[in-house]
Each structure stands twice: as C-alpha cells, then as structure tokens.
Amino acid sequence: MSLERPNDPVTAEVVRHALIALAEEMTINLARTAHSTIVYEVQDFATGILDAQARLVAQAPGGLPLFVGDLDAAVKDGLALFGADGFQPGDVVLTNHTGTCGQHLNNIVVYTPAFHEGRLIGFPVTRAHWPDVGGKLAGGFLTDAVSSFEEGIQFRSLKIYKAGQPDAELLRLIRHNVRLPEISFGDLRAQIAACRLAERRLAELHRKYGGARVEAAVAASWDHAERIVRQALGNYREGSYQAESFLDDDGVDLGRPIRIHARVTIADRAMTVDFTGMNAQVRGPINSGMAAGISAARLALKYLCAPELPPNEGCFRPLQVILPPGTLISAEEPAAMSWWQTPILTVIDTVLKAVSEAAPERIPAAHYSDISCMLLTGRDARSGRAFTNIEPTAGGWGARPHGDGPSATYTIGHGDTFNIPVEVLETRFPLHVERYGLRRDSGGPGRWRGGLGLERIYRMAGNGLFNGLSERSVCPPWGLAGGAAGRSGEIVLARVGHRPRRYHKVTGLGLKAGDLFTFRTGGGGGYGDPLEREPERVRLDVAQGHVSRRQARQAYGVVLRRNGEVDAEATAALRAARQAALAGGG
C-alpha cells in the first residue's frame, strides 16, 4: 500500500503541520514566560527548528519577519566551532556574535541540540531581544557608536549548559555584563524552556513516525515550498531590473547620504538579487552582517512569492543572492550595528521597487520604511526604579494598484507584534502622551492614496535620557505609476525655555519634566496620477480628516464647496489647467 512509502504525501503533510505547530508552540511558550517588555508586548523574537545540518525545517509564523531564514547562521557557527559531533543532550548554546548573526548585540540566540536514541535530529532555536547587553548606553540603541565594542558584550557560541549542567562561570560572566540581569535571565529561562519543549516534541515525532519518515517529510516540505515559489515567480516578467534609494546618513557622518542599490534578475523561475552596488559599510551603527543582508533578499522573495507559506529552506532555493563582503548589509567586524534593522527595511522596499517593473500591477508603492524608534532611559522618581522604554512607531504603507494604502501600520520588518497602549505606557514610564493620532496630508497623493503616518506627542513627567532615530528624509517613501511620495518622518523636541527644534537623529539628550518631544512617522507613497483620483474619494478624505482642503486642491486638483461637497465644475477646470501645464511643462 502506498501509505507505507516513507515519503507518502499524507504522512508528509501531517509531519509538516506538526513541525510548524511545534515552532508556534515555542513562540507561545516563550512569549508567555518571558520577562522583558520587548519580548512579551512587542514580541521581538523568533523561534524555529533547524535540522542537524542547520537547514530551516520550520519557523513560527509570528515573531519578526526580519529574522526569516537567518536563524541558520547562528547554528552553523556552532557546528563549525564544536563539530557535528560536538553536541550532547542537555547542551544550551548562546550567541549574539555580530560576525555570525549580523545584527545588534541585544538579539540573543539560544539553541539546543535535540536527540533521539542518541542521534542528533535537529536544533530548536530562539532569538529574543534582551533589554540590555552592556555597552556605554543602557538598552544598547546607540546612534553614535562606531564599533561593536561600544555597543555591548559579544558572546560567540557559548555553551552555557553542558550536558544539562549550567556553566556557573559563564553565567556569572553574563550576569555581570548586562544591566538588567533579572529580566535578561528571565528571558533566558524562557528561551531555554521553549527549546526544551521543542526537543521533547521533536523526539516524540521521531518516535511516532521514525526518523526516515520525518526526514522524508521534511525533504518533501522543502520541495513543496520550492515548487510554490517557482510557480509564483512565473507571474513576473523575465528580465533584469534595478532600483536605488537613499538613507539620510549613518548618524555619525551626518548629511552624507547612503546608497541602497539592488539589481534583480528574474529568469527560468529563479530570482537573483545582486547587491554589488550597495554602499560600503559605514562608521555609524546602521550596518548589518552578511546573514542579515541575505535575509533581506529572502524576505523580499517571500513577500513576492509565498506570503502564506510558513518559511523553510525550500522557499529560498530559487533565490541567489550576490553580496560581496564589506557593504552596508555585509559589514565586517567590528562594525557598529545598533540600528541594523533600519536600512534593511529600505533594502526590501528597493528590491520590491525593482521588481515592480516586472509586474507593475502587483507591487504597492513604498511604505514609510522606518523603525521610528525612541529610546528613553532614566530613573522613575515615583517608584525609584530604573526604566528603559524602547518603542517603535507605526507609519503609512504605500498605495496599491487597486486601493489606498493602510495607515498607521508597523513596518514590513515587523511581525506579530503589539504596540504599547498609552494607558500602560503612562503607568510604566514618567511620560504623558498628549496626542497619538494620524498625521493629516502625510499619505502620498495618487489615484490611490498612500497610508497616513502617525504623530505622537509626549510630555516628560520626569527626567530621562532620550535617543531617537527617524530616517528617509532625503528620499521619502516613493510613489509608483505617477503617484507622489509620502511625507517623511521627523522628531521635534521642544524643551522648556527653548525653541522647538527638528531632528532626524538624536543621541543622549537629557530631557526634563515638562519637555515635549514629538515623533512623526512617514506616510506611504501614492499609486497612479492624483489628478485621476475620483473627486468623491477626495471629498471623503477631507471629511475624514485624512487630507486637508489645501492638499485636496493642490495635489488632487479637487475644489470643495464650503459645505464640503465637490464643486464639479471648478474641479474639472482646475484639473484641466493642471494637466495642460504638465503637458506644456513636460
């Protein structure tokens, strides 16, 4: 009977589901037992299962997409250092090495080897953002670091448990090099528990189906994913396309734009992403390593070809990444990486922009592409306790070929995360939020309008040290097919007794009670000619407060009467004049 075959499709499907479910269970377990805000509220983590050769078997759909398909790098380093025979049941390995993982040091990878009947059958892996890893600034998000040494301590593939026994000395070393050891060790315990759970489940799976069947099922799931991606690639016109974009600067050499470049070639149901034209690595802390650069290309492919498919090794077989060492996204030690994720977002958008030439009807305009993150540290006078608040802000997404872009939505690099409610924020930190709302006129005008960014105004209710990062002011989120760009984000600081000042990057600024700071995030780009937007939609946008009357007239050529209704004649006349001027000017 065919169901007896080791690779029968029914067992394959059941095992594939079981493995994905397993990775999800790790996620749930980790989120519920972790101690730091960024893990449990922001869910800044990833969980997955690798096989004995560090190939991705399954990754939980939650967690951060930025971590897609790069969990393998950490385990490969361990395999290289310890050897394939160098693991014992009960080992726990910890790493945040920039040369391996290519991310900021706060991202701590913890993994364990899983065994069944004495044989290594894979590695459950977790990555979680620890609130602190030492370095010169609590929390680690330095905007002015020029090497990893300022950013914190590196742990390269440390076996913190050996055969089930904790290594007290290593743990002591870690404990005294991080600022919030109780929270970090709480997170560490949660990470280990999630891995241990997965070890048990993996072994159960092998016991139930036998190793050969599980391995055959995994191989089948990779082939399956590969087929899906290749078929989807068939939707894109073959050819070679390129796109470029710019970041403002690296936060250290201010005002020196950084070039992002991608050449994408689609041929024979395969995709090559060539990052050779990428800026060289920079002094400031926005570099990332090779693993992160490759992950950016993988993530773009996933968005393009297999959004619903849980990621595994097979998804990425049709992808070739050309990435020479020493670029912004393949930086070498000791490059600073505190804000590694910011450029990655624009890298992904740039790859999508290149591909938009291959399928204009499939790709939305650019999104705000910025973490827009604030980091506030200090001691809360009310409780006497130290606090660290790290908080990204949502922004606008690009308009689509057939619809407006979503407003106030986290970036393409965010996943299954939550923002922090104002009512929680105010109990936890000496902050008072004055406004948290949509930013009118920030969406790029177009036949379809880009989504709106946010404005959030905070008043300090105590003292603290402020860091903030806002990007993409020289190259705001672009429109497509004639749509205009969305507005860029910015930070405005209004200190008591000073004039308000506008910033994009702020490092270590002392704020006092009463000082105001405002975060504004960018809007998404528009799609299509704004003069072709139905006037009725513009009227509704004005009624809803998404667009001002002024922008309605200037960008969309729509004239509204005093009662808010469209003045059809005046609109037609204004649009005709606008088009004539464009034709004449062009």
Add this chain to the structure above:
Amino acid sequence: MIRISFDIGGTFTDCVLHDGAGGRVLAHKLPSTPADPAQAVLTGLDALLGQAGLAPANVAAVLHATTVATNAVIERKGAPTALITTAGFRDVLIIGRQKRYETYDLYLDKPEPLVQRRHILEVAERLAADGTVVESLDPASVDAAIERALASGRQSVAIALLHAYANPTHEQMVAARLAERAPNVPVSLSSDISPKFREYERTNTTVVNAYVRPVVDRYLGQLQDALKQRGFQREMMVMQSNGGLVSPALARRYPVRILESGPAAGVLMASLVGEAVGARHVITFDMGGTTAKLGAVDDGQPAIAPAFEVDPVRYRKGSGLPVSVPAVELLEIGAGGGSIASLDMGMIGVGPQSAGAEPGPICYGKGGRQPTVTDANLVLGYIDPGYFNGGTMPLDAAAAAAGIRQHIGQPLGLSDGEAAWGIHLVATGNMEHAMRLVSVERGRDPRRYALVAFGGAGPLHAARLARAIGIPRVVVPAAAGVGSAVGLLQAEPRIDVSATRLMRLEAASVPAMAELYSELERRARAELALLSDAGGVRWSRYGYLRYAGQGFEVHVDLPDGAIDESYPARAAAAFHDAYQRKHRYRDEAGAVEAVDWALVASLPRPPTGEWRFAASADQRQGRRNAWFPEAGGFVETAVMARASIGSQGIVGPAIVEDPDCTTVVLPGDLARIDASGHLLIDIARDRT
C-alpha cells in the same frame, strides 16, 4: 417545573423542553426565520408544548441564546454610531494594536473599526493613570461633539475617555449632557461597559456595545412581546458569553455581553454532561459544517477568558475586533465537515475554505464540486449515505469518491480510501494542533481530561483526536444535536463586574483592595436589581495577576472571606499555584501584582431534577466496511444505533449512529451508554 429553551442559529432554531417532575426532555429542531426570528421560536415552542400536552402558562422558565449581536457586527448592520473620546486620541481604534496577523502579506488590512473617523469626536479633558484630573472637562467641547453626533444622524453613542477605567466622572458628565440634549439616544460608557485599562480594547468593547445596542434592543423587545402575547408569563432570560443568564433588561443595556451566547451555552452543556459522567475536567469539541470550536471546563467550571475577538479573519488572532468582557474560552478554527480539501503543489490541504451548506459537499448533490471532509468521511464508510440527518438527506457516495479520486487520489497515485484517509488525517491534524493549544499549552494535562464532543461532525473525529493528544475518555452527550439549548436549561443567572487597578499584593494595598471590592459589590448589586429573580446571591472573586514586571496576566480564583492583613498572602498563594499550573514554574519570592479584579454574583437555580432524554426508538444494527488503518484499511465494522448498545458496551472498531451525528469508535476502544443516555468511549491506553 417546566423549563423551555431556544437557541437561534443562522440555519436552525433548536427548542428544548424539560419537565423537572418526570425528567422528560423533548427537543425540536426547525429552520430559522431570519426576517422574524420569533416566528420559528413560536412554532417550535408550540410543537413542544403540544407534544407535552402543556400550555404556555405552565412554563416556569424561558431561556434563550442568540447570534443576533454577533451577526450585527459581522455583517456590519449595527446602528450608526458616534464615539466621543479624549482630545488627541481620536485614532485609537484606527491605530489598533498593530498586530500584523499575516506577517508576509503585502496587502494586509487591519480590522475595520465599526465607527468611521468622521464620527469620532474629541472632547477636551484628561485624566492620569491613577484617575486624578489633569485637565478638567471642557463643557463647550462636549456640546460641540454632541452637536456633530446628532447632526450626522448617529443613533447610538459610545463614550471612551483615556484612563476612564480609573475614574468615570468625565464620562458620566458627557453622558449627562447628552441625555439632556437627546434623551432617546442610547449611551455606552467605557467606565461602565468594560472598566479595564488598555484603551484600544476598552474603546472597541464600548463601541461594539453601542453599535449593536439598538439592534438587540429591538430584537429582544419583539421577542418578549411575542412570548407574552402567546401566553408565556415568566420573563425570558438570555444567555451571556460568560455562561450565565441575564434578564432582557440587562441584555438590552449590555448587549456586548451576549455576543458568544450560543457557544457559551454549548460549553455549559459540556460541563454539565461532564459532571453527570464524573468528569470534572473537560475539553469541549463542537465541530459543525464550517468551523470547530474548542473550549474547556476546569474543575467543573467552564473556563472563562477575559476577552475574545469578534469577526476575525481566517481565525487569526489579532485580525478581529477585541471585546474585553468575560466569555467562555473558545478557540475557533476553520475545520468543519464542509472544509474543502485541495492539492497544493502535491500536498493535501484542508480548509479553512468551506463549501458551507450551499453548495455543500459533493455528496449533497447540490452542485458542490470540490471534495470536503464530509465526502472523505463518507468514502471511509464512517457515514451512512442513507442515514444522514436521520435519513432525510440521501448522500451520493459514488460522486464523493469520484471527486476525491479526481482532485486528490489520481494526482498523488492513491486509492480512493487512501486519499480519503489523507483528507481525514490532515483535517484531524489541524484540529489536533488547536487542541494542543487549548490543553497542553494552557497548562491542562490531557490525561486528566475528558473530551465532550458534539455538533454534526465532532463525534466522528473525537476518538482520533483523543488518541493523538492523550485524552483517556470521549463523551458524546445525549441530544448532542441540540446541545446549546440543553445547556441553556441548566444555566444560572450570573453577573461579572471587574475593574483594572494595578496593585501589588502587599499589606499596604489592603485598604485599597477592600474599597475596590465594596465598589464592585455596589455595581453588582445595582445590576442584580435588574435581574428579575434576585435573591440568594452567591459571591465569588477572581482576578488577573502576574509577577511584577510581566506583561501577561493569569486568571486566578481569589479567596473568599474578609479582606484583611492576611488577604494579600492568601491571594498570592492562589496566584503562585495558578501560575505554576499554567507555566510549570513558580517564584515564591517574586512580587505579585494584580491588574484586573473581578467579582461574580450568581443566583443558584433551583435543582432541575432528573434528565431523561427521549431515546430514539431506533434499534438498528448492521455492518458495513469502514476504514481503520490500524486494522489494515477497509474492514467490516459493526454499525449500531445508540439505543442498541446498552450499558455492556461494544469494543471498536464500531460506528454509532444518532439521527444528527455519527460517532466513530476506534479499534480496541470501549463504547457504552450510561443511565442518562450519554455515550462514553474509553480510549485504549496503549494506543494513545
């Protein structure tokens, strides 16, 4: 005492009558009449009363579960609603919690709020987290907001101000002003509807209440009138999401509490059946045509969650509108009898797309072309094509087999049986994952639980699931087909009131704790006054607590008794135990913080007496081929009507047929019927 209940669903209205004196239970199922739901109810009740030889005046209690509130949200057919909120926070509903529930989807959309931005109006005021007034309420801004709401034709108003959970005064002032200006416009206050922190969830909950309020008000009013006219003298009681009953007066004021009315009654039924068969711990499994719903009963009590989502997309967490009112804990997944099986690049996938009732599975012969779980179950021999829905709906087994062959079997090189088995197994795998989340992942040890299966397809998959998870016993209740209506008959009136107050469990908090609980009791008593048969109240406390610094709380049943110096320690002990049950970890030295505090007032109903379900006269016994891989594929299998099994039981493989569901008994498992008519299956221990 005669009690009568009706559960109005989208397709069917189930009516059940229970005569406490003799224990007789009568059931009647008839198509719903969506245009005028009372019509089906009256027809059904007439039929039952006629059968029992009783008149409406003999009935001591009329109990009701309804989907009217949920449907109003899902179909976006609520009242035009305005939201009044704090200046600067107009966009709370639009910003949401940012959970990108489909991580890699470039075209992801957030849940659409029930109120458009232009109907969200701001008033100048501000409270701090502890409820102190930072900026007093500006009356001019209130008048302006009210003016705009009325001018734009809003028929219901929600008021949700920042930190109002800590101080309701400003909300109440806005409401008072609105009442002066427009006394007929119903108002929902966040400090009244859901006084808990986290502004998005609280605001949305309040808006849902406001949005469905006129609809539910009209609906219940009409139903009450119709029942009265027909001669029913006792006031109807309505099931809430928390598994307790309320008076129509309260349901009309707090309709957000009855969103999960039907499912709550189902879980309640499962808990009572569990009790009847000696199972204090139950996983409930209700599988119908489109979805499967899983719930739990711990130590005799239906598990209650502090919040749930209404109208989620593809059952993804974070994709629906959050509602922060206590509801039976339910996990719903897109796996039902109608779930469509398809091949996706060489792999079998099942659901979440469903063929529904129209066109339905291929075997219905109503034009369905894609194979479904029901088609697979038919091919596997689990379902009798001549006895579906009691024989009223003949099924086309040959067409089902041909569809499975064409879409699954041939492309994969599998026989019909193997392909159907593949569909069955994949569907079971999806449910197994969900069941693991409900059990193991929430700290429930499956070995201590019984699985109570109901719904048209639940009993068919239950034994296989129980084996996979390690649950030792499956129970298929008598009258499983009208389960929610049966649950209603046994429900008690119950009121949950709660409040957010962040407090460490320490001696210094005792006065604040005591004050909080007297405030909660005051609120509960005010509501009890609106319950028609108040008296003999039973009080209990629970809360949501965590280790200080964590962001996730666990449900803790808090101790009764005086709130004195010893109370923090007693509460902390309860927390440590609850936390350990859930996370297998405790930290006795860790500081404990309470977030939400809740008080439950329930009114124990009089004993309902005996339950004798009208046994089907059907004594059919037969044999047919059914697929059991552990027995080598298709094997000749005993097929019996429930009534013919008896207490001595039968060892599987076997198939037990009721008119409205089919139960599969796996090889080696023992099935028997208990005195109340419930079907019990003991899962063979070494097979799990």
